[in-house]
Amino acid sequence: MTNATIRNALHPERAIHLPIEPNPLLVEHARQRADSAQNRIADKITTFAGSMLFVYIHLIWFGCWIGFGVEGYPYGLLTMIVSLEAIFLSTFVMISQNRADAKRQVIANQQWMTVQEEDKQNRELLDLSNQILNLTKAIHARTDLHPDAK
Numbered sequence: 001m002t003n004a005t006i007r008n009a010l011h012p013e014r015a016i017h018l019p020i021e022p023n024p025l026l027v028e029h030a031r032q033r034a035d036s037a038q039n040r041i042a043d044k045i046t047t048f049a050g051s052m053l054f055v056y057i058h059l060i061w062f063g064c065w066i067g068f069g070v071e072g073y074p075y076g077l078l079t080m081i082v083s084l085e086a087i088f089l090s091t092f093v094m095i096s097q098n099r100a101d102a103k104r105q106v107i108a109n110q111q112w113m114t115v116q117e118e119d120k121q122n123r124e125l126l127d128l129s130n131q132i133l134n135l136t137k138a139i140h141a142r143t144d145l146h147p148d149a150k
Contacts, residue, residue: 029106033099046096049089 033039048054062078064070071077 023107023110025106025110026103029103033102039099042092042095043099046092049092050096 033043065078066075
């Protein structure tokens with residue numbers, strides 16, 4: 001292992017990052033998904049709900065709600081609002097999981113097609129190898145019958 005390899009393993013941010021060409025099937029899948037306004041809205045909401053900005057906004061909101069005494073303890077309205085928000089966010093989490101599953105399925109289908117193509121190529125190579133072996137055996141059989149031919 002070279003020093004550069006060790007250094008890159010210890011500090012991956014220093015490694016040279018080569019551009020990775022996106023999977024064409026995933027690009028097509030994303031394009032089809034973006035065609036639907038509902039999917040675009042769900043993607044925006046899940047992106048925002050999964051961000052630190054979402055967390056900060058809620059910290060400020062809860063802090064102000066409690067700090068300014070918008071309502072008294074046990075915070076019934078706040079609890080109801082947060083419960084409704086949780087119901088909707090859980091739906092968006094499921095939408096996001098379904099999207100991730102669909103991407104994984106696209107990749108799995110592509111990998112299965114690749115495996116089948118490689119299997120076909122391997123069978124063709126084995127067939128060619130057997131033909132070469134049979135021809136080699138035939139040549140050896142002929143040359144063994146006629147020692148003068150050598």
